[in-house]
Amino acid sequence: MAIDGTPLDGLTNWAGNHAYAAARLREPASIGQLQEIVRGSRSLRVLGSRHSFNDIVDTTGDLVSLHRMPRRFELDRTARTVTVDGGVRYGELCGPLDAAGFALHNLASLPHISVAGACATATHGSGDGSGNLATAVTALEVVTGNGEVVALSRDRDGEAFAGAVVALGALGAVTALTLRVEPTFRMRQDIYEDLPLARVADHFDEITASADSVSLFTEWRGPLFEQVWLKRRVPAGDRFEPPAELFGATRATVPIHPIRRLPADACTEQLGVPGPWHERLPHFRMDHTPSSGAELQSEYLVPRHRAVETLLALDAVRDRFAPLVQVSEVRTIAADDLWLSTAYGRPSVALHFTWQPDWEAVRRVLPTIEAALAPFEPRPHWAKLFTLPPEAVRSAYERLPQFLELADRHDPERRFRNAFLDRWLGGERTGSAEE
Ligand SMILES: Cc1cc2nc3c(=O)[nH]c(=O)nc-3n(C[C@H](O)[C@H](O)[C@H](O)COP(=O)(O)OP(=O)(O)OC[C@H]3O[C@@H](n4cnc5c(N)ncnc54)[C@H](O)[C@@H]3O)c2cc1C
Numbered sequence: 001m002a003i004d005g006t007p008l009d010g011l012t013n014w015a016g017n018h019a020y021a022a023a024r025l026r027e028p029a030s031i032g033q034l035q036e037i038v039r040g041s042r043s044l045r046v047l048g049s050r051h052s053f054n055d056i057v058d059t060t061g062d063l064v065s066l067h068r069m070p071r072r073f074e075l076d077r078t079a080r081t082v083t084v085d086g087g088v089r090y091g092e093l094c095g096p097l098d099a100a101g102f103a104l105h106n107l108a109s110l111p112h113i114s115v116a117g118a119c120a121t122a123t124h125g126s127g128d129g130s131g132n133l134a135t136a137v138t139a140l141e142v143v144t145g146n147g148e149v150v151a152l153s154r155d156r157d158g159e160a161f162a163g164a165v166v167a168l169g170a171l172g173a174v175t176a177l178t179l180r181v182e183p184t185f186r187m188r189q190d191i192y193e194d195l196p197l198a199r200v201a202d203h204f205d206e207i208t209a210s211a212d213s214v215s216l217f218t219e220w221r222g223p224l225f226e227q228v229w230l231k232r233r234v235p236a237g238d239r240f241e242p243p244a245e246l247f248g249a250t251r252a253t254v255p256i257h258p259i260r261r262l263p264a265d266a267c268t269e270q271l272g273v274p275g276p277w278h279e280r281l282p283h284f285r286m287d288h289t290p291s292s293g294a295e296l297q298s299e300y301l302v303p304r305h306r307a308v309e310t311l312l313a314l315d316a317v318r319d320r321f322a323p324l325v326q327v328s329e330v331r332t333i334a335a336d337d338l339w340l341s342t343a344y345g346r347p348s349v350a351l352h353f354t355w356q357p358d359w360e361a362v363r364r365v366l367p368t369i370e371a372a373l374a375p376f377e378p379r380p381h382w383a384k385l386f387t388l389p390p391e392a393v394r395s396a397y398e399r400l401p402q403f404l405e406l407a408d409r410h411d412p413e414r415r416f417r418n419a420f421l422d423r424w425l426g427g428e429r430t431g432s433a434e435e
Helices: 031-040 090-099 115-120 154-164 197-208 304-316 318-324 359-376 390-394 400-410 419-425
Strands: 024-026 044-047 062-065 073-076 081-085 137-144 149-153 172-180 186-196 213-218 224-234 249-251 296-303 325-333 348-355
Touching: 031 062, 031 137, 031 172, 073 090, 081 090, 081 137, 090 115, 115 172, 137 154, 149 154, 149 172, 154 400, 186 197, 197 213, 197 224, 197 304, 296 304, 296 359, 304 318, 304 325, 304 348, 304 359, 318 325, 318 359, 348 359, 390 419, 400 419
Parallel strands: 024 062, 044 062
Antiparallel strands: 073 081, 081 172, 137 149, 137 172, 186 224, 186 249, 213 224, 213 325, 296 348, 325 348
């Protein structure tokens, strides 16, 4: 029976580069069953939709999937919030939310990921005025390490709540999230090709402010961004006509994939055709494989005001890593107050790398990138691949000591600790429940 656990049988993450070491997969169908699992496990982690590229979710104990738990979709039109369960994916939530007349403020590049898993790792989209996806969370329900159901909200729990949202799964199993919503809106996306790095260096702020969500793509083969994706909200009666040029880049006349050699069928509609927010904000469609499918990813967030220096520093060493790059994406994220958020306390720029699926080779070039980024206090994406020393990661988060206390309060036996958290967060007391 699923609650007793099934052998994992070679289950891997989405990218296939990490086979879970966990002994069993457990699939509770109710809060009661989940509480029973937590109380009976020495070590466990909650599995979302498996899109992380490292061992963040893994454990030597039990992996728990919430996908059999009852679905929740509780819209509060007055408060402008929706409460959803801990297993739902954005791709399942957004259609019904839009049909009810509401929208989320932003989305990541793909709708396939779970809401709880994305918020747990500070997953983000792009937009100067847009916080990461976790910034929409106004309340959480968590089955903690004691097996208790704890409700936390921004209104009631203030400080502690800011620690609990981007929690890397360390506080327990998030069984419900309440998200801020806004009236639904339509968007269009227009793509420009071949924007020289020199123009980006001179006009970075103007370029990223030229739409609600802007992504710059480069393959690092030269000082050039081969693509710039502009996603704009389209108010009723909007007569916006996109210019033919953007700082020297020209508007695309056919749909294109961020990895230029791939067909654009997997991409959401382009060429300025207006459509619902959830079919424009992600780059990829729910019913297609996102990105290339055969890849690894890394990403680092740096303070926004250092963006141009950072790009020039990477450009200076691009020959050393470009052969492994499928594509690289630059996005902007508003600052937030969530303790372990990669955008905590600073408006940020994210430098993303989609690599060839060759971990040995990627592992060899990451130190080059990390050395180039070192002067800019990089924070690696929690769910992607990095080789920074643990001290560099820990020192990037000034609220880490408070986070460790918060996690120990909710999970005193450290059942939800794993090797990833021990390595990157430290705070060893008696160690995690994992051996
Ligand atoms: C093709 C691709 C594109 C991507 N694009 C983006 C992007 O545009 N922007 C970006 O920032 N990132 C991106 N990512 C990274 C992705 O958003 C993160 O890996 C995210 O954490 C995935 O969520 P998941 O549900 O798959 O989580 P998993 O990988 O399953 O788990 C991640 C973490 O969340 C925790 N978790 C999951 N569910 C719960 C729960 N209910 N309660 C407690 N903890 C839980 C897990 O324990 C783990 O610590 C991309 C990844 C892929 C594969």
